[in-house]
Amino acid sequence: MTIQRPKGTQDLLPGTVEQWQYLEETIRTVCQAYGYEEIRTPMFEATELFQRGVGQTTDIVTKEMYTFLDKGDRSMTLRPEMTASVCRAYVENKLYGQPQPVKLYYMGPMFRYERPQSGRFRQFHQFGIEVLGADQPVVDAEVISLVWNLYQRLGLTQLEVHVNSVGCPTCRAEHRKQLQEFLTLRQGELCNDCQERFERNPLRILDCKNPSCQALTTGAPTTHDTLCEDCRTHFERVLVLLGAAGVVYRVNPRLVRGLDYYTKTAFEVMVEEIGAQSAICGGGRYDRLVEEIGGPPTPGIGFAMGLERVLAALQVQHQLPEEKPRLFAMLIALGEKAQNEGFALLSALRSQGMSVSMDLLGRSLKTQLKAANRQGAQIALILGEEELAQNLLLMRDLTSGEQIEIPLTEAVEEIKKTYQRGV
Numbered sequence: 001m002t003i004q005r006p007k008g009t010q011d012l013l014p015g016t017v018e019q020w021q022y023l024e025e026t027i028r029t030v031c032q033a034y035g036y037e038e039i040r041t042p043m044f045e046a047t048e049l050f051q052r053g054v055g056q057t058t059d060i061v062t063k064e065m066y067t068f069l070d071k072g073d074r075s076m077t078l079r080p081e082m083t084a085s086v087c088r089a090y091v092e093n094k095l096y097g098q099p100q101p102v103k104l105y106y107m108g109p110m111f112r113y114e115r116p117q118s119g120r121f122r123q124f125h126q127f128g129i130e131v132l133g134a135d136q137p138v139v140d141a142e143v144i145s146l147v148w149n150l151y152q153r154l155g156l157t158q159l160e161v162h163v164n165s166v167g168c169p170t171c172r173a174e175h176r177k178q179l180q181e182f183l184t185l186r187q188g189e190l191c192n193d194c195q196e197r198f199e200r201n202p203l204r205i206l207d208c209k210n211p212s213c214q215a216l217t218t219g220a221p222t223t224h225d226t227l228c229e230d231c232r233t234h235f236e237r238v239l240v241l242l243g244a245a246g247v248v249y250r251v252n253p254r255l256v257r258g259l260d261y262y263t264k265t266a267f268e269v270m271v272e273e274i275g276a277q278s279a280i281c282g283g284g285r286y287d288r289l290v291e292e293i294g295g296p297p298t299p300g301i302g303f304a305m306g307l308e309r310v311l312a313a314l315q316v317q318h319q320l321p322e323e324k325p326r327l328f329a330m331l332i333a334l335g336e337k338a339q340n341e342g343f344a345l346l347s348a349l350r351s352q353g354m355s356v357s358m359d360l361l362g363r364s365l366k367t368q369l370k371a372a373n374r375q376g377a378q379i380a381l382i383l384g385e386e387e388l389a390q391n392l393l394l395m396r397d398l399t400s401g402e403q404i405e406i407p408l409t410e411a412v413e414e415i416k417k418t419y420q421r422g423v
């Protein structure tokens, strides 16, 4: 039996990879404009980091982690997300000693043992940012406006930006109490998962996708109803600033995120057109997390977006560049002597930045010309025994069919001129 790739993973082949590169380049340009620097952390971390960081009651930690014992019997986990890793790196590398806030971005694969379906993978890719060391509402607004501006630049429409405040531990304790009181009589009718959540993390019941749980929680107290004075003022200020930045948003008091570290602002961006897995971005403030994993008290905020889902949205909305990067020239060398000469020319052209290919299979002129056309080459450079004897090279424009002879000694210069002029 042939070996297949693991369930929930993808091979990204040429033709698709160019779309990824386009998205990644656009992201880097926007991050630079906003003054963010890239961070790269290990693909796996001590399991305890995610247990403490993401939270013991979350689906990610209880059900979805790729955890293994290494040969030294240490429990390791493939990162399911990056926020905990970035906070660990911030503490371990004493980034709190640098001017604050520290503004970081990352891109890379994450791993969650989820049930694969359209838009949901076991290995997926996130782009995210984390701002550490600033608790002002203007930071929340800047972070959300970065997401908004990136999507505008990519040409995405039909976006729904949901924002909420999940409060701080003080107001959350009050919300928890009120929510449990509201649900006590209905507890038996909740789905199995929500019955478990009732004691451990009742807030997550508000986020259950099960229609009967959704019906049972209609009219339930939201985090919004119990915000303390500080959280309320913070949230109101964020909303004013979002308006000033031109972000079109909706306050969704039922928005609760699936990770335990959030405080105050939480947000998600949805594109319904891509199906059930419509969340293309999620994030929020996490003012306790750095301390939770052993660092000095440091506020933080960030988001992550699933690149597979962003690409799916761009595809549905016809916003992906169609063009494959084109080969400039195909060098067709016929015979051993011509191949020697051609090989030298190939290196010279490539070192000048031109993209040039040469047949490696010793095929006929006709077959090689066909291959050149198939690869979208703009010109063919033909070097046969006869041309070689006269110290010449034929340069053929593959669109018009026009052909000129150029002396071999001037070949690099002449070809470069054509390249710069554009064929």
Ligand code: HAM
Pocket: 080, 081, 082, 083, 112, 114, 119, 120, 121, 122, 124, 125, 126, 128, 129, 130, 258, 259, 279, 280, 281, 282, 283, 284, 285, 286, 301, 302, 303, 304, 305, 306, 307, 308, 309
């Ligand atoms: P998250 O909501 O778990 O948040 O994931 C963020 C985004 O990653 C989702 O909105 C979705 O686009 C994508 N995503 C998540 N799971 C999958 C999957 N199995 N397949 C495909 N895409 C997926 C976090 O990860 C937080 N660390 C975000 C954050 C950063 N909060 C503060 N800073």
